Amino acid sequence: MSALTPQLHANGKLRHFLTLEGLDAALLHEIIDRASGFLGVSDQAVKKVPLCRGKVIANLFFETSTRTRTTFELAAKRLSADVLNLNISTSATAKGETLLDTLRNLEAMHVDMFVVRHATSGAAHFIADHAAPHVSVVNAGDGRHAHPTQAMLDMLTIHRHKADFSQLRVAIIGDILHSRVARSQIIALHTLGVPEVRVIGPRTLIPAQAEEALGVRVCHDLREGLRDVDVVIMLRLQRERMSSALLPSEHEYFRLYGLTEERLAVAHPEAIVMHPGPINRGVEMDSQVADGKRSVILEQVSNGIAVRMAVMSMCLGNQNLQHSQSAGATDGQ
Ligand code: CP
Numbered sequence: 001m002s003a004l005t006p007q008l009h010a011n012g013k014l015r016h017f018l019t020l021e022g023l024d025a026a027l028l029h030e031i032i033d034r035a036s037g038f039l040g041v042s043d044q045a046v047k048k049v050p051l052c053r054g055k056v057i058a059n060l061f062f063e064t065s066t067r068t069r070t071t072f073e074l075a076a077k078r079l080s081a082d083v084l085n086l087n088i089s090t091s092a093t094a095k096g097e098t099l100l101d102t103l104r105n106l107e108a109m110h111v112d113m114f115v116v117r118h119a120t121s122g123a124a125h126f127i128a129d130h131a132a133p134h135v136s137v138v139n140a141g142d143g144r145h146a147h148p149t150q151a152m153l154d155m156l157t158i159h160r161h162k163a164d165f166s167q168l169r170v171a172i173i174g175d176i177l178h179s180r181v182a183r184s185q186i187i188a189l190h191t192l193g194v195p196e197v198r199v200i201g202p203r204t205l206i207p208a209q210a211e212e213a214l215g216v217r218v219c220h221d222l223r224e225g226l227r228d229v230d231v232v233i234m235l236r237l238q239r240e241r242m243s244s245a246l247l248p249s250e251h252e253y254f255r256l257y258g259l260t261e262e263r264l265a266v267a268h269p270e271a272i273v274m275h276p277g278p279i280n281r282g283v284e285m286d287s288q289v290a291d292g293k294r295s296v297i298l299e300q301v302s303n304g305i306a307v308r309m310a311v312m313s314m315c316l317g318n319q320n321l322q323h324s325q326s327a328g329a330t331d332g333q
Contacts, residue, residue: 007128013318016128016137017311019146020187028155028191034310035156035303041078042302051313052079057113058106059085060127061140062093065117067277067301068140068150072115075308081316084111100130107132112316114138119240121145121180136315144178144241150276151184153307155192157300158231161272165192169268171225172216173200173257174235174284177207177246181276182235186214200225201257204246205237222257227266234259234275234284250283259285261292272296 007016007023014027041047057076061069069085076083084106088094093102103114113136116124121143128137141147162168170189176182176199189197198217199206210218219225226232237253247253259273273285273295281287289295 009318014311014314015318016124016139017148017315018124018128018137018139020148020151020184020191021146023191025191025193028152028188031152031307031310031314032156032159034314035152035306036159038078038306038309039303041309042305048078048080050080052076052081052316055079055081055112055316056110057081057083057115057312058111059083059115059140060088060102060117061086062088062116062118062123063141065140067304068117068147071301071304072138072140072149072308072312075305075312076115078305079309079313079316081112081312084109099127103127103131107135111135112319113312115140115312117141119143134319136319138311138315141180144180144183144238146184147180147276148184149304149308149311150181151188152311153300153304154181154185154233154274154276155188156303156307157274157296158272160299160303161296162230165189165194168194168231169196169198169229170194170231170233171198171200171219171229171267172233172235173222173225173259175205175237176201176210176235177205178238178241179235182233183214185233186216190215198225198229202247202253222259222263223266226263229267230271232259232264232267232271232273234273234279236276236278236280236284250280254283258283259289261286261288264289264294274300277301 007018009015041049059072073083114127115138116127117140123142124137124139131137139146139148172182186197198219199210200219200222206218210216273289275297279290281290
């Protein structure tokens with residue numbers, strides 16, 4: 001992470017939400033607890049709370065997204081914020097305006113937060129480095145680097161099904177090499193005290209020295225890797241980030257690593273099955289598993305709204321704190 005952009009204020013509160021690196025367990029639990037409190041908002045007749053009324057949030061999605069973009073938008077609206085969804089393909093960026101000029105123009109409209117998805121690793125940090133001091137930046141996925149709100153909605157989902165992170169075995173299966181989701185999940189699982197994280201996949205899709213670099217157990221055999229795990233996280237093959245042919249075929253991949261009910265039988269009987277989406281049925285898993293009783297994939301999507309409400313309200317609420325502290329300091333002079 002950029003040394004220019006501390007994502008915490010001096011008091012340890014969230015200013016930006018760019019990566020899970022460097023965040024402690026207390027802060028991750030605060031996000032989970034706050035998000036748990038927001039889950040009920042979806043069941044209210046009026047699905048809104050007034051926490052961020054008067055704030056302006058701009059969604060800047062330079063890469064395709066279904067779940068993340070729409071749940072960020074819903075989360076902002078449930079917090080009563082005003083939301084701008086910039087359509088990059090029809091914005092002035094497509095006419096040659098630089099990213100920084102686009103930012104300056106949005107800041108001139110008094111935007112308080114940028115939610116950024118970009119195909120380049122480090123893009124959200126770059127924007128945080130160059131944003132005005134009162135503006136917060138939330139990373140909605142940058143290249144292969146990080147997808148911190150996805151990891152936190154996954155942690156909320158695990159928390160709602162499993163009592164104690166410190167008793168869990170978690171397996172992450174598939175394209176670990178290109179996955180920003182896996183990187184953020186592994187950091188979150190370790191921070192929350194999960195003692196055993198396994199990554200499972202072909203040699204071509206697991207980073208070199210993953211055991212030392214990521215602190216995980218590497219398995220190339222699906223059956224061995226799934227044995228007795230409590231949580232199974234499937235990942236999509238990130239074809240758009242593969243620079244060469246790393247797999248013989250999707251059919252061959254499913255034959256070796258596709259999740260079926262029969263293969264899942266070696267996991268713990270209460271194991272849950274997760275996937276960040278989008279799912280490729282018949283590639284990562286078959287439909288029986290995707291739609292089966294152990295699948296919590298659609299719960300993950302619902303939990304995404306609550307987690308994004310939590311992160312955005314924390315960052316925006318801390319802006320208020322900072323402003324009132326500086327106003328108080330000025331008053332006293
Ligand atoms: N999980 C996820 O990031 O999905 P989208 O690409 O649809 O946002």
